[in-house]
Amino acid sequence: MEEKRDVTIYDIAERLSLATSTISRALKDHPSISDRTIKKVKKAAEEMGFRPNTLAAGLRGNQTKIIGVLVTRINRPFISSLISGIEETAQKAGYSVMITQSHDSYNDEVNLSKALYDSRVCGIICSLAMETRDTSHFQKFIDKNIPLVFVDRVPKDFNTYRVMIDNYSAGYKATKHLIEQGCKRIAHITGSLHRNTYSERRRGYVDALLESNLVVDEALIVDSTGLTFEDGETASNAFFDLQNPPDGIFASNDTAAVGAIQAAKKRGLKIPEDIAIIGFNDDPIASIIDPGLSTISHPAVKMGQTSAKKVINHLKSLRNNANASNKDNITEVTFLNTEVVARESSKKQS
Amino acid sequence: MEEKRDVTIYDIAERLSLATSTISRALKDHPSISDRTIKKVKKAAEEMGFRPNTLAAGLRGNQTKIIGVLVTRINRPFISSLISGIEETAQKAGYSVMITQSHDSYNDEVNLSKALYDSRVCGIICSLAMETRDTSHFQKFIDKNIPLVFVDRVPKDFNTYRVMIDNYSAGYKATKHLIEQGCKRIAHITGSLHRNTYSERRRGYVDALLESNLVVDEALIVDSTGLTFEDGETASNAFFDLQNPPDGIFASNDTAAVGAIQAAKKRGLKIPEDIAIIGFNDDPIASIIDPGLSTISHPAVKMGQTSAKKVINHLKSLRNNANASNKDNITEVTFLNTEVVARESSKKQS
DNA sequence: AAAGTAAATGCAACCGATTGTGTAAAGAAA
DNA sequence: TTTCTTTACACAATCGGTTGCATTTACTTT
Numbered sequence: 001m002e003e004k005r006d007v008t009i010y011d012i013a014e015r016l017s018l019a020t021s022t023i024s025r026a027l028k029d030h031p032s033i034s035d036r037t038i039k040k041v042k043k044a045a046e047e048m049g050f051r052p053n054t055l056a057a058g059l060r061g062n063q064t065k066i067i068g069v070l071v072t073r074i075n076r077p078f079i080s081s082l083i084s085g086i087e088e089t090a091q092k093a094g095y096s097v098m099i100t101q102s103h104d105s106y107n108d109e110v111n112l113s114k115a116l117y118d119s120r121v122c123g124i125i126c127s128l129a130m131e132t133r134d135t136s137h138f139q140k141f142i143d144k145n146i147p148l149v150f151v152d153r154v155p156k157d158f159n160t161y162r163v164m165i166d167n168y169s170a171g172y173k174a175t176k177h178l179i180e181q182g183c184k185r186i187a188h189i190t191g192s193l194h195r196n197t198y199s200e201r202r203r204g205y206v207d208a209l210l211e212s213n214l215v216v217d218e219a220l221i222v223d224s225t226g227l228t229f230e231d232g233e234t235a236s237n238a239f240f241d242l243q244n245p246p247d248g249i250f251a252s253n254d255t256a257a258v259g260a261i262q263a264a265k266k267r268g269l270k271i272p273e274d275i276a277i278i279g280f281n282d283d284p285i286a287s288i289i290d291p292g293l294s295t296i297s298h299p300a301v302k303m304g305q306t307s308a309k310k311v312i313n314h315l316k317s318l319r320n321n322a323n324a325s326n327k328d329n330i331t332e333v334t335f336l337n338t339e340v341v342a343r344e345s346s347k348k349q350s
Numbered sequence: 351m352e353e354k355r356d357v358t359i360y361d362i363a364e365r366l367s368l369a370t371s372t373i374s375r376a377l378k379d380h381p382s383i384s385d386r387t388i389k390k391v392k393k394a395a396e397e398m399g400f401r402p403n404t405l406a407a408g409l410r411g412n413q414t415k416i417i418g419v420l421v422t423r424i425n426r427p428f429i430s431s432l433i434s435g436i437e438e439t440a441q442k443a444g445y446s447v448m449i450t451q452s453h454d455s456y457n458d459e460v461n462l463s464k465a466l467y468d469s470r471v472c473g474i475i476c477s478l479a480m481e482t483r484d485t486s487h488f489q490k491f492i493d494k495n496i497p498l499v500f501v502d503r504v505p506k507d508f509n510t511y512r513v514m515i516d517n518y519s520a521g522y523k524a525t526k527h528l529i530e531q532g533c534k535r536i537a538h539i540t541g542s543l544h545r546n547t548y549s550e551r552r553r554g555y556v557d558a559l560l561e562s563n564l565v566v567d568e569a570l571i572v573d574s575t576g577l578t579f580e581d582g583e584t585a586s587n588a589f590f591d592l593q594n595p596p597d598g599i600f601a602s603n604d605t606a607a608v609g610a611i612q613a614a615k616k617r618g619l620k621i622p623e624d625i626a627i628i629g630f631n632d633d634p635i636a637s638i639i640d641p642g643l644s645t646i647s648h649p650a651v652k653m654g655q656t657s658a659k660k661v662i663n664h665l666k667s668l669r670n671n672a673n674a675s676n677k678d679n680i681t682e683v684t685f686l687n688t689e690v691v692a693r694e695s696s697k698k699q700s
Numbered sequence: 701a702a703a704g705t706a707a708a709t710g711c712a713a714c715c716g717a718t719t720g721t722g723t724a725a726a727g728a729a730a
Numbered sequence: 731t732t733t734c735t736t737t738a739c740a741c742a743a744t745c746g747g748t749t750g751c752a753t754t755t756a757c758t759t760t
Binding site for chain 1 (some may be wrong): 737738739740741742744745746747
């Protein structure tokens with residue numbers, strides 16, 4: 001039953017006959033503490049097994065060393081890699097990571113953003129829920145000067161950090177790739193157009209078609225909200241049933257693209273001869289499925305690392321420059337590279 | 351610049367001319383506060399937009415409402431589903447989740463367990479690193495009466511909660527399944543035998559063979575530490591090169607099993623006629639790869655939910671019964687069900 | 701009406717680190 | 731030696747709830 005109490009700075013102060021304030025400052029290399037004292041304090045702290053109480057520090061400073069993360073669903077290849085990157089970078093810099101998932105629900109997103117706020121996170125990284133239209137629930141972070149980073153699924157207008165890929169150019173590249181393989185009628189399976197990721201990819205798709213004087217046929221564009229495997233199958237079957245079916249499909253994620261592949265296979269269509277297919281994300285499945293799925297690769301882990309770095313660097317600059325502020329209308333967009341990964345599902349001529 | 355201060359219980363106390371202690375108790379429905387006062391306080395709190403400062407409460411009670419999670423790698427299908435389940439359950443019960451990853455390194459695991467401890471997590475859920483042998487770094491949680499749940503990869507002897515599957519019987523079932531399909535020489539690709547998951551599956555594999563009077567050939571067992579795709583390929587190639595190659599492979603995860611499938615395909619071996627293959631986990635790839643990969647399904651999300659529930663219920667019982675204690679040598683093992691998912695990679699006779 | 705008991709609320713210490721300001725000690729200049 | 735600066739450290743308030751104990755108020759009971 002005898003829970004041995006944790007060592008506090010009081011204990012160190014007593015042992016060294018110093019004030020707690022001196023201990024506190026010495027441990028953070030405060031300039032007004034002599035080197036001799038700093039060494040002495042650190043040695044004692046080490047010997048006594050002192051470990052600072054983050055709660056006490058947090059209470060006083062009204063801020064923790066926790067980065068809040070608000071994503072849609074943790075168990076998605078892209079998201080889990082993103083989180084992995086965030087955790088890795090945060091960890092190295094001495095921050096912890098608190099995870100929440102909105103399940104693509106706007107209400108959950110609002111509540112979780114409040115919960116993270118109440119937890120006094122020192123920064124927040126968010127990828128928007130599919131449902132979200134209004135993003136004013138994030139304003140409080142700006143008001144409190146808490147760095148806010150939107151990643152991948154970002155709002156249209158919100159003056160803050162954004163870490164993302166150039167979805168327009170990626171959509172363009174994917175479509176262009178199919179065109180280069182000889183496709184003349186290219187269909188597109190997209191997610192909610194309220195999300196920048198999908199609307200931009202679609203824009204790129206349209207522009208690539210126009211540039212090559214190909215028809216943009218609304219019948220060839222399916223706004224499948226979920227982009228699930230089934231959505232991919234359903235949409236593809238609808239395409240195949242058209243009087244004038246497409247010879248290429250660009251799906252806005254790999255899951256739907258895999259659905260397209262399975263649908264085509266079931267119909268006995270040859271991939272890529274009859275129908276070329278390209279997805280998006282380069283999920284593990286892409287390289288495993290037969291035929292290999294051409295896709296757009298995403299640096300997911302790096303996006304996580306970059307997002308975490310934005311938060312950490314912003315905090316650093318806040319410390320160094322008391323004038324720095326979120327309110328200076330920071331609008332920094334970081335684009336990470338995407339690449340066409342050409343596999344068998346699209347390569348008409350090898 | 352005018353950061354409006356948060357509403358505190360002091361503000362409520364002042365407005366209602368009550369003591370802060372009364373506010374504090376009223377908000378938690380303390381029995382010694384009258385219903386009338388409770389209602390009045392809650393109404394005022396609501397109106398004033400009061401949100402409790404979790405740090406202050408945490409400091410006083412020396413404990414947060416944060417559940418620490420220590421896993422090996424976040425971006426693995428099984429792990430990310432596990433975390434998803436934990437987050438979901440924790441969230442509903444009013445807890446937050448702090449995530450860390452050991453990258454299968456023992457040192458990282460030790461440090462992260464300390465970091466979580468320092469964060470005053472109210473509970474911890476851990477899946478051991480591949481490297482870990484000694485688990486004494488978790489003892490401090492027991493000493494402090496902080497519920498500790500090991501999930502999936504659990505230590506041999508540690509009196510605490512365990513949430514897992516019956517790996518022995520799962521290994522047995524997988525092997526038995528291959529035997530039932532007519533396999534006579536079954537190889538096994540396993541992970542580190544220091545982890546219960548792999549050693550138990552192997553034990554089940556061996557017993558299934560013995561039971562059917564099949565040979566247990568050490569040449570057919572590869573202790574591939576990583577269980578990566580490449581490990582699966584390499585191990586399989588080694589098997590195929592044997593004078594007396596196997597007609598079945600049981601890989602201890604799907605990633606390695608997929609490696610086995612690809613290796614077999616490259617050699618022109620027919621699956622399952624020449625070589626039947628079964629994996630473990632039922633990752634998304636399993637149902638997508640061609641041929642469909644037979645495997646053992648794992649209720650990953652449910653394992654997460656169950657683990658979180660163990661933590662939460664333990665905390666509840668601690669509150670209700672001040673005598674309850676970790677030190678009563680709790681050893682509660684919860685087994686979740688596994689199932690053989692038979693797909694084309696193993697079905698010799700349909 | 702006095703006394704006794706139960707119910708409701710107030711008081712104040714406490715958790716442990718942080719930080720503005722005050723003061724003592726050490727060194728430099730006169 | 732005295733005075734003026736630096737340099738180094740101490741004091742004490744503070745962050746916002748929580749909780750043991752004291753106290754007041756409201757009701758019974760005789």
